[in-house]
Structure formats: C-alpha cells, structure tokens
Amino acid sequence: MSQANRSGQTASTEIDLALFGALGDLAQRKLFPALFQLEREGLLDPNTRLLGLARQDYELEDFRKQIDKALHTYVKAEELDSEALERFLARLDFRQLDFTTVDGYAAIREWRQDGLARPMVVYLSVAAKLYGDICRHLDASGSLDEQSRVVVEKPIGYDLESSAEINDAIGEVFPESRVYRIDHYLGKETVQNLIALRFANPLFGTQWNQNHISHVEISVAEQVGIEGRWGYFDEAGQLRDMVQNHLLQLVCLIAMDPPANLDADAIRDEKVKVLKALKPFTDDMLGRDVVRGQYTAGTVNGKSVPGYLEEEGANTESHTETFVAMKTGVSNWRWAGVPFYIRTGKRMPEKLSQIIIHFRQQPHYIFDPDQRGLAANKLVIRLQPEEGIALEVLTKDSGLDKGMRLRRGPLHLDFNSAFPKTRIPDAYERLLLEVMKGQQYLFVRRDEVEHAWKWCDSLIEAWNDRAEPPRRYPAGSWGPVASIAMITQDGRSWYEDY
Numbered sequence: 001m002s003q004a005n006r007s008g009q010t011a012s013t014e015i016d017l018a019l020f021g022a023l024g025d026l027a028q029r030k031l032f033p034a035l036f037q038l039e040r041e042g043l044l045d046p047n048t049r050l051l052g053l054a055r056q057d058y059e060l061e062d063f064r065k066q067i068d069k070a071l072h073t074y075v076k077a078e079e080l081d082s083e084a085l086e087r088f089l090a091r092l093d094f095r096q097l098d099f100t101t102v103d104g105y106a107a108i109r110e111w112r113q114d115g116l117a118r119p120m121v122v123y124l125s126v127a128a129k130l131y132g133d134i135c136r137h138l139d140a141s142g143s144l145d146e147q148s149r150v151v152v153e154k155p156i157g158y159d160l161e162s163s164a165e166i167n168d169a170i171g172e173v174f175p176e177s178r179v180y181r182i183d184h185y186l187g188k189e190t191v192q193n194l195i196a197l198r199f200a201n202p203l204f205g206t207q208w209n210q211n212h213i214s215h216v217e218i219s220v221a222e223q224v225g226i227e228g229r230w231g232y233f234d235e236a237g238q239l240r241d242m243v244q245n246h247l248l249q250l251v252c253l254i255a256m257d258p259p260a261n262l263d264a265d266a267i268r269d270e271k272v273k274v275l276k277a278l279k280p281f282t283d284d285m286l287g288r289d290v291v292r293g294q295y296t297a298g299t300v301n302g303k304s305v306p307g308y309l310e311e312e313g314a315n316t317e318s319h320t321e322t323f324v325a326m327k328t329g330v331s332n333w334r335w336a337g338v339p340f341y342i343r344t345g346k347r348m349p350e351k352l353s354q355i356i357i358h359f360r361q362q363p364h365y366i367f368d369p370d371q372r373g374l375a376a377n378k379l380v381i382r383l384q385p386e387e388g389i390a391l392e393v394l395t396k397d398s399g400l401d402k403g404m405r406l407r408r409g410p411l412h413l414d415f416n417s418a419f420p421k422t423r424i425p426d427a428y429e430r431l432l433l434e435v436m437k438g439q440q441y442l443f444v445r446r447d448e449v450e451h452a453w454k455w456c457d458s459l460i461e462a463w464n465d466r467a468e469p470p471r472r473y474p475a476g477s478w479g480p481v482a483s484i485a486m487i488t489q490d491g492r493s494w495y496e497d498y
C-alpha cells in the first residue's frame with residue numbers, strides 16, 4: 001500500500017515492525033494505540049506485520065490479549081472499531097527475548113524469512129543504554145539488511161558525551177539515513193503547522209524577525225508528576241527531560257530560516273543553525289535569567305498530591321529540578337535582541353503547551369494612552385490541550401459611547417471546531433507513518449541532538465558549580481515566584497489568557 005508523502009508523491013508503507021520493549025509503558029500507552037489508529041484509518045498496509053519483543057514469556061494468544069487490554073485502556077471506546085481491532089490483533093506476533101544477549105536474536109531473523117522483500121523497522125522502546133547492544137546483536141544475528149531502519153526514543157544519553165557514545169554504537173550498524181530519532185513533539189499537529197504557518201503565509205514570512213517581533217514565549221506546563229518514573233526522572237530533571245529535546249525543537253521551528261525545500265536535511269540544516277546560535281550562559285545570567293524549581297505537596301485538579309520528595313521511591317536529599325524557566329535568545333541577524341522566555345514544569349495547574357509570538361507596537365501610537373499596554377498583536381499557537389492558532393488583533397470597541405476605544409480579540413482558528421470532522425491524530429501516529437514511508441523530516445538528526453546537549457551541558461555545569469537547591473513551588477501553582485519575577489524584570493508577563 002502506498003501513501004502520499006508531504007509533496008504528494010507516494011511511498012509504500014509495507015514493512016515488518018519489530019518492537020523492542022513491547023510490554024513497556026510507552027509501547028502500551030502510546031505505540032500500540034497509535035498503530036491501531038493507523039489500522040482503523042486504513043493506513044497500515046495489509047502485508048505489514050508487527051512483532052512484539054519482551055523479556056517476559058507470553059504465549060501469542062496471551063500477548064494479543066494484553067494488547068487488546070491496552071487498547072481498551074488507552075483508545076477511546078467509540079474509536080475501538082471491532083473489525084479493525086480483529087485485523088490489528090491478527091497482525092501481531094510475539095517472541096520472548098533478553099535484549100542483552102545475542103542468543104535469542106535468531107528468532108528475529110527467522111521471523112523475517114517471510115518478509116524479506118519489505119523493509120524492517122526496528123523500534124527501540126527501551127532505555128537508551130540498551131540501544132548499542134540491540135543494534136549489534138541484530139547485526140550479528142543476520143536479522144538486518146540494507147533497507148532496515150531503526151527508531152530510537154529520547155532521551156539519547158545524559159549529556160553530550162554519553163549521547164555521542166550511544167549514537168556511535170547505533171552508527172556502527174545503521175547509517176544516519178536509516179536512523180529515526182523520535183521527539184514526539186515533532187509529530188504534534190500544531191507543531192507541524194508551525195512550518196505551514198511560517199512558510200506558506202507571506203503575512204508572517206515578512207514579519208518574522210527582530211524588526212517586528214519583540215519577544216517569544218514558550219510554556220509547556222504539565223499536570224502530571226513523576227508517574228512512577230522517579231528513578232529515571234531524578235537522574236534527568238526537567239531540563240534534560242523536556243528542554244533538551246521538546247522545547248529546543250520548538251525554539252528551532254520558530255527561529256529557523258526558511259529551508260530551501262521540505263527535504264529532511266534542508267529542514268534539519270536550518271534547525272542546527274539555530275541550535276548553534278543559542279545564547280551561551282554566563283555566570284551573571286544564572287541568577288537573573290534562569291530559575292529552577294521543585295514541587296512540594298499541593299493540590300492539582302482539586303486533588304491533594306505529594307511533593308516531589310514524597311513521591312514513591314524518592315530520595316529526600318534530591319535537588320533535581322521539576323521546573324525550569326529561562327530567558328534565552330538566538331544570536332543572529334533575524335533574532336538579535338529578541339528574548340525567548342521558556343518555561344516548563346511538572347505538577348502545574350493545567351496541561352498547557354503554547355507558544356506566543358509577541359509583535360512590536362506600532363512606531364507611533366495615536367489611541368487612548370491608558371490602553372497603550374494593549375497595543376501589540378500576539379500570535380498564540382496552542383499545542384495542547386486543544387490545538388489551534390489565534391492571532392490577537394485590536395479593533396474598535398463597538399458602541400456609541402466608546403469613541404475610539406480599542407478592544408482586543410482573536411482571529412481564531414480552533415482546529416476542532418474549524419475542521420470538526422477531522423480527528424487530530426496523536427503525535428505517534430504521524431511519526432510511525434513517516435517511519436513506514438521512510439521519511440525523515442520529522443526526526444532529529446545526530447548533530448541536532450548533540451548541539452542541544454552541548455548547550456544544556458553548559459547550563460548544568462554552571463548549576464553544579466553553584467550547587468544551589470531548586471526553589472520550591474506548591475504543586476498546582478505556575479512555578480516558583482522567581483519565574484514570574486524573571487519576566488517582570490523586563491516589564492513583561494507570562495501570557496495568561498488561558
């Protein structure tokens with residue numbers, strides 16, 4: 001079966017997918033539901049086969065039951081079309097395997113015998129420290145051929161050095177053109193729309209620079225806490241978990257120059273230029289422009305929740321940050337002098353991811369002086385929960401007694417109401433489809449990962465030198481008060497028109 005790619009050409013989606021970590025959290029919660037949605041939408045080639053690999057031993061029927069259970073848990077009941085479900089479960093196969101020893105890998109080669117004509121996609125839904133072993137064992141067991149692709153999850157490593165080691169190990173087996181590094185934010189509908197918005201609309205194309213934009217704000221607020229992942233998270237912290245990948249990818253898509261075309265490398269070359277131009281941290285910026293926080297007990301959605309240090313498995317001494325806010329920038333001609341304020345945290349009052357582009361005021365202001373604060377357009381790009389784009393514009397307030405009073409209102413595009421019949425696909429659906437088609441433009445190239453680490457490492461090093469504990473914030477709040485002060489010191493505030 002062929003699918004139109006982004007420039008309208010067709011690409012085959014006929015593959016064999018081998019999923020390592022098939023019983024893990026990500027696979028159950030996101031990957032199988034996304035694959036099922038592709039089935040339901042008729043986007044899985046009839047010949048595509050799915051192989052689950054896990055440490056636990058399951059009979060095939062029990063594995064299928066387990067996936068059926070996961071789908072009933074994570075897919076909306078009205079979307080669980082029974083025919084699609086039956087077709088989907090019938091595609092599944094299962095092998096028990098210890099990923100760290102080469103012995104069992106022959107089972108993958110044998111499974112492949114029936115499908116040698118189609119490419120194999122190997123999805124590593126396991127901790128990154130296993131990537132090297134798995135790639136080597138796949139190679140040594142003769143399970144791969146020159147068409148095989150590998151998909152790896154974030155985070156790749158813990159810093160630049162460990163990331164380079166992991167990428168080297170992957171690179172010994174797979175050339176870069178067959179490595180698909182996931183950053184699931186790149187699969188979100190509105191994130192992709194950023195490319196359309198910026199490069200298809202002359203209105204924005206001409207305004208997208210320091211002459212017209214005063215500052216950029218990115219907030220990725222999560223309601224969830226650590227969700228049983230304390231061991232992983234405490235090693236990482238919010239900077240490594242969210243900023244190094246998702247938030248920096250958003251910065252790239254906002255700040256990059258227009259690519260020459262939509263080819264993966266054309267886009268990725270432009271993103272790398274942004275990463276290289278990110279403002280380095282200096283010691284005086286640390287106290288003023290960066291705030292680290294850690295949540296204490298509080299209330300989220302009317303429910304009491306424990307503090308970070310009281311979470312299951314917690315170490316009471318931990319100084320790991322669950323919140324980070326910073327003012328940074330991109331040192332180039334387009335963005336000189338334009339601050340990028342970014343913040344992300346766990347246990348915030350709501351799940352909200354949005355980007356606000358604040359445009360500059362008109363050079364000469366002629367309206368009511370009291371309303372001067374209103375007088376600038378804002379482009380609000382909402383990633384979640386509802387996805388949409390709104391341009392805040394100023395119009396005259398209606399009414400005979402209002403004179404030339406201004407009113408702020410949105411020119412609004414809410415994807416759910418504007419295109420009510422279109423289901424917004426989950427990021428993983430889009431990403432899995434692109435891997436099947438062999439399209440890399442939504443995946444992260446090795447040099448992107450490494451430049452992002454380099455920038456984060458310099459900040460972490462500076463934090464470590466200072467050895468200051470994170471500032472506390474109660475769960476259910478918008479983070480430490482200092483993160484508000486960080487932006488108000490510039491006469492600005494975080495956008496609050498939620």
Ligand SMILES: NC(=O)C1=CN([C@@H]2O[C@H](COP(=O)(O)OP(=O)(O)OC[C@H]3O[C@@H](n4cnc5c(N)ncnc54)[C@H](OP(=O)(O)O)[C@@H]3O)[C@@H](O)[C@H]2O)C=CC1
Nearest residue numbers: 021023024025026055098099100125126127128153154155
């Ligand atoms: N979960 C999430 O929301 C997100 C996860 N990720 C990334 O996705 C990847 C997977 O994460 P997640 O699903 O949460 O992790 P889990 O630990 O839930 O899943 C990993 C699976 O791999 C299995 N496994 C580990 N070692 C071996 C081995 N030697 N042999 C066979 N099986 C093994 C584990 O089996 P067992 O249980 O028996 O140990 C487990 O089922 C990680 O790289 C993570 O960073 C990225 C973004 C979000």
Ligand SMILES: O=C1O[C@H](COP(=O)(O)O)[C@@H](O)[C@H](O)[C@H]1O
Nearest residue numbers: 154184222224241242246353384
């Ligand atoms: O990669 C990760 O992302 C999630 C947030 O993803 P979202 O799509 O729900 O915004 C985050 O909770 C997790 O800690 C991190 O590893």
